[in-house]
Amino acid sequence: MPNLLSTPGSYWRSSRSHRYSLLFALPLLVAYETLVLLLSHGPAGGIRNGADVVLQDIFYAIAGRYGPILFGVCLVGVGAWLVGRDLRAHGMHLRWSMFAWMLLESLALAILFGAVVATLTARIVAPLSHLTGTLSAALALAPVERLGWWTRLMVSIGAGLYEELLFRVILVSGIVFLAERVLGWRPRVAAVCAVVVSALIFSAFHYIGPYGDPLQLRSFVFRTIAGLAFSALYVLRGFGITAWTHALYDIMLLVV
Secondary structure: OHHHHOOOOHHHHHOOOHHHHHHHHHHHHHHHHHHHHHHOOOOOOOOOOHHHHHHHHHHHHHHHHHHHHHHHHHHHHHHHHHHHHHHHHHOOOOOOHHHHHHHHHHHHHHHHHHHHHHHHHHHHHHHHHHHHOOHHHHOOOHHHHOOOHHHHHHHHHHHHHHHHHHHHHHHHHHHHHHHHHHOOOOHHHHHHHHHHHHHHHHHHHOOOOOOOOOOOHHHHHHHHHHHHHHHHHHHHHOHHHHHHHHHHHHHHHHHO
16 A cells, blocks of 8 residues: 555556546446336336437537447547556556545535535525525435436436536536637636536536526525536546546435
């Protein structure tokens, strides 16, 4: 263990790298797609995470009925290329204990986020109680609660994987790129702007579609605070830990 944590910045830097971050997220992809396949012939057949649907629709528009295949090839292919390039640059050896520490960090962050998001929501919603109702209503996830246990697990895992891919990897990175390269903003200002804008879009996304929440100020505040937390975490800790933190957070919220 000293080799893992004694070198200054070793764990924090390595866990953000593609070789650890993307491989750490791989079990989420396998678990999600396996559950989608197993549930496809049941009453919940056809239900997928909303961010997954959005990304696949983009590829449907490009390649028609071959869109999902193209999406899968691009997702796995780009990930494998990034991991391979990182391994070649830093040596082919992986410290498997790193993944255990990353899982523990993600679990701790999911528990912390649950407490922090609920507390902040309570403090913001309470003065608006005449407009928003009770705090318990602010945390309600009504349409999703009607789904079965396994379907909620699938949706939770998909949220960690595909919502982070869409709203953090693509949206946050895209906003930072445009703010720095086009508008000439400083990196820190661009990052703050990306975190705030992506959090607002992330919250609004949860009111779209048949399984979206009813649009209410209290739940919008709740989702925005969660979006701020996940966007900031992505900027600080990278994709893998953010995806697992989000998935575990949603599992505690939707399943447990």
